[in-house]
Amino acid sequence: MxxxxxxxxxxxxxxxxxxxxxxxxxxxxxxxxxxxxxxxxxTGIVGKNLFTDFDVPESLIHNRIKEFKVYSPSGIELLLPAHIEVFALDRxxxxxxxxxxxxxxxxxxxxxxxxxxxxxxxxxxxxxxxxxxxxxxxxxxxxxxxxxxxxxxxxxxxxxxxxxPDSLGSVQVEAEVKDLNGAEIFLGRDIAPGSFAYAVGLDEHTAKIGVISRGRSRQCFENLLEHPRLKPRIIDILTEPQARRMPLGxxxxxxxxxxxxxxxxxxxxxxxxxxxxxxxxxxxxxxxxxxxxxxxxxxxxxxxxxxxxxxxxxxxGKEIFWGKMVRDIFSDINDDQLERLVSLLNSSELKNIVNNTADYDSHQRLIIKVLSVPGMKSLLWDMARESLNHKNIMKRLGQHLRKDTEEID
Ligand SMILES: Cc1cc2nc3c(=O)[nH]c(=O)nc-3n(C[C@H](O)[C@H](O)[C@H](O)COP(=O)(O)OP(=O)(O)OC[C@H]3O[C@@H](n4cnc5c(N)ncnc54)[C@H](O)[C@@H]3O)c2cc1C
Incomplete structure (x- = not known):
């Protein structure tokens, strides 16, 4: 034995x-x-901690991600600060x-x-x-x-x-690309309902392209390949699409x-x-x-x-709890609300919070700070007006925000 x-x-x-x-x-x-x-x-995106905390050599790194771009459903571009060291590794x-x-x-x-x-x-x-x-x-x-x-x-x-208790669907391929060096996030109900799609440059010529979505992952993936900001840069799809579930909670x-x-x-x-x-x-x-x-x-x-x-x-435990809370809050978000979310993230108040609080492997503090901003609260209450389920989530959010805000301050 x-x-x-x-x-x-x-x-x-x-x-x-x-x-x-x-x-x-x-x-x-x-x-x-x-x-x-x-x-x-x-996709193989990891923070610096993976190499310092475990026996993982830096020779496995494909690329350092220097730029994060987010595209709203209407194509508005948001450049996120890349002051944290983030890498694409050879998974x-x-x-x-x-x-x-x-x-x-x-x-x-x-x-x-x-x-x-x-x-x-x-x-x-x-x-x-x-x-x-x-x-x-x-x-x-x-x-x-x-x-x-x-x-x-x-x-x-x-x-x-x-x-x-919950999971999301995903589909991903490796593709030959041009002009795609950083990480790009695509938002919209046609591409990734309740979630996001992405393209991440591994080197000058290859990228991983995929969607994580609450449903219709295959269709969403086809829609992503047609996205006007992405399609002209895809030269060839190199691998079979891989479908997986991603656990939530x-x-x-x-x-x-x-x-x-x-x-x-x-x-x-x-x-x-x-x-x-x-x-x-x-x-x-x-x-x-x-x-x-x-x-x-x-x-x-x-x-x-x-x-x-x-x-x-x-x-x-708390990290997973707050991550799941964010997923629950935004699972039904529509495209107009996503536009509001992206312009909020573009505001100097939120950019400051992200600059001062973001940590690649620990999100609880950032989530609590961002959800406490008045403009964000007003967006969440507008979402709650449209759905009973969202009202219940907001109740839970209020209770936990009160408790955990004291803890992080
Ligand atoms: C689309 C997508 C993108 C992702 N991107 C990232 C990222 O950028 N960064 C990041 O940190 N994480 C990412 N992840 C998550 C990451 O891939 C997982 O967290 C990681 O693979 C977990 O490793 P694991 O060993 O627990 O499970 P797995 O990697 O799934 O390995 C489980 C293994 O068990 C084997 N197995 C299963 N059942 C049996 C059985 N009954 N008998 C024998 N063998 C069995 C499987 O074949 C497999 O080899 C991503 C996940 C997805 C779906």
Missing amino acids: TDILVVGGGPIGCYTAYLLARAGLSVDILEEHHRIGKPDHC PSLDLYLATLAQGAGARLHLETCAKNISEDSGVVTVTANQKDNKRKIKFCSKVAVLATGALSKLPYQAGLGRS HAPSTVKGHILSVGDAAGQVKSTTGGGLYYGLKCATLLAETIIDSGGPQGFSKTRLAGYEKKWKRHF
């Missing part, structure tokens, strides 16, 4: 496996695909790098191995898996199992942990007995942008520390393992 079974060979599963194997535990990783890092669904290479680290530390990687069932009995976790296109069934037993299966897997449900529970979840499987994602690499790697670190501290001659203590949930929520 192995000490730790990690299900999911994405970046968060591999990093967890690396930390645990490095501490001398026996670790197996199960990955359903035949290679690590593909298919690539992620498939990050996954490969972390998988190699894990293997170098002694973890065993099982490719083409898809976990189908998980259960725990008398302190032993059993996972049954199909290998090599269902040609072979195999059983793994471990003292602890880590579910790092991403946003879509049923395993966290089966284990009694549950999944994020964390799972109801992330520990049950000796089974724990981490990364997208736990909903440890910034609901504002959908970025999950920094939160996921930080939670992987907290998870590995907890597992290592809970081990002893009697095996791994369930009471100590349960402490993982408190630890990661202390770091990210």
Whole structure:
């Protein structure tokens, strides 16, 4: 029986496996695909912290993003200050790098191995898996199992942990482009209802182009490709469109007995942008520390393992809450309201707040400051007049703003 079974060979599963194997535990990783890092669904935008806080080398950076432009539905352009260091990294290479680290530390990687069932009995976790296109069934037993299966897997449900309460759809491709160096955000109900679409330059000639939307993601993606500000700069689409779900909000529970979840499987994602690499790697670190501290001659203590949930929520619970609040507030926004939002963001008052408060990986403070500006409040109340659902959100917002404003001041 192995000490730790990690299900999911994405970046968060591999990093967890690396930390645990490095501490001398026996670790197996199960990955359903035949290679690590593909298919690539992620834009790979990260802040400086990813390179300073974890074992991630800067050689994986494609491009430093020097400019952020936002286009309102009518085409009004807003240039956001880029004083924060933001990078586009080579996401498939990050996954490969972390998988190699894990293997170098002694973890065993099982490719083409898809976990189908998980259960725990008398302190032993059993996972049954199909290998090599269902040609072979195999059983793994471990003292602890880590579910790092991403946003879509049923395993966290089966284990009694549950999944994020909400999610958005996304479609992304890599394209050959010209004159696209920074990051550009496109707003509008035809392109990304309740969310945004984007084009991010990876180098002089290539970009990732995609939509994140509440519905109709494929249609929205087709509309994005026709956008007058984007279409003339697309030379060729280089990859098949990748469709994914992006979790909004964390799972109801992330520990049950000796089974724990981490990364997208736990909903440890910034609901504002959908970025999950920094939160996921930080939670992987907290998870590995907890597992290592809970081990002893009697095996791994369930009471100590349960402490993982408190630890990661202390770091990210409020962040995820406020990100989800922003998503709820703006999920029904129409194009006129988006125009108002963009011109508010263009005002010197809001530009000052963004300049003084923005942090790439931590948004709670910025959100609270921005939502407290009178012009923003008046926009939100106008939105609330049009929808009962929005009135309820505004009630919740008022309660939490009062409480958390004191905390950040
Ligand atoms: C369109 C889009 C753009 C994004 N852009 C960014 C960005 O710019 N910056 C950022 O920080 N984040 C971004 N993210 C989020 C980021 O991609 C995720 O947070 C990150 O991939 C989470 O890593 P993970 O290891 O938890 O999950 P995943 O990367 O999804 O990896 C899970 C792995 O588990 C495997 N697996 C699943 N089920 C099983 C099973 N039953 N058996 C065996 N293997 C299994 C999968 O094959 C996969 O390899 C984006 C997400 C989307 C959808």
